Amino acid sequence: MSEIVLDEEEVDILREIANIGSGHAAASMEKWLERDMVLEVPQAFLVPVEEVAEHIGDPLQTIICVYTRVEGDITGHLLYSLTLDDAKALLDILLDPEDRRWGFSPDNLSAIAETGNILFSAYISAVSQISGLELVPGPPACAADMLEAVVNTVLLEICEGSEHTLVLETKFHGEGLSSVGYVLFLAENEALKRLVQRVEAD
């Protein structure tokens, strides 16, 4: 993979693409959780790979992360990441408190993975629509671990030794609730360029 080289205008377009993707993802979350969602404006940061974790949060905090690889005309990567508090807020909505025990139980993780899956599908289909590129999400994988360990593990699998990466981050809040996690979109230089070109052409 070659290094990411993007000018400000291209980053702006990508942030807008992330905004549209996240908007659709939030709409799907509203249906799934049966409550209004509030989106923060997506952030775009181009940083050295070893600094991504600290840009997102405390490297040592435990997070729950759902990952999927986006295939099709371009390859990209989506992560849905929640702090433990986010995960609790989410599970309180999804599961009957009487029925669930707190912890990384298979039921809890699978409810979170399913939420990630719903977010990803909506995000990808929106990006696919505005770019005209065919994009298909892979099966989601879930991990609960220290933020830096999780983020670096994913980055190394996908960045193939490149020095920098562009992270498109959107935070999600439920109406009247604390955060219910954030979505990160990552892709390689060529994929990002193609996305920009396709959206610009329209």
Next chain:
Amino acid sequence: MPKRIIVKMGDLAVSDQEGDILTSVLGSCVGVILFDRGSSLTGMAHIMLPEKGKGMSEGHRKAKYAAPGVLALVREMVEKGARRQDLFAKLCGGARLFGENSLQNIGERNIAMTRAALRKLNIPIQAERVGGETGRNVSVEVGTGRVVIRVAGGQTEVI
């Protein structure tokens, strides 16, 4: 004053100041810790990838790839006064966080390439905690050689 030195991904650090702590958070990355039998010199390299693949950049980080990373750490230890034949190692990391059937298994390859690099340099591995499915927060205490490993959820182990 003892310092806490964070060894970032792809980086390495060496210290002989007793009480200093070298620390890293490792997922699929491998932490190589070297000790010198004759002094308190202690070093840690935070290996990112098994080897430089086609089209991958060299980069500016000394410990990005396993073999050159181990070599760079050994050189720095020797430059600071360690005897090469007195070096021994402890290894941590190389986990597979997302379980089977997902992503590649860079952790396993990181472990294999790091072990091979140490073997080639005749550096024995005294202890290791590698593989598995959990990330590790690793802290090495210069002087005592104690390596404290914490996993998410709070369990702690010393090797």
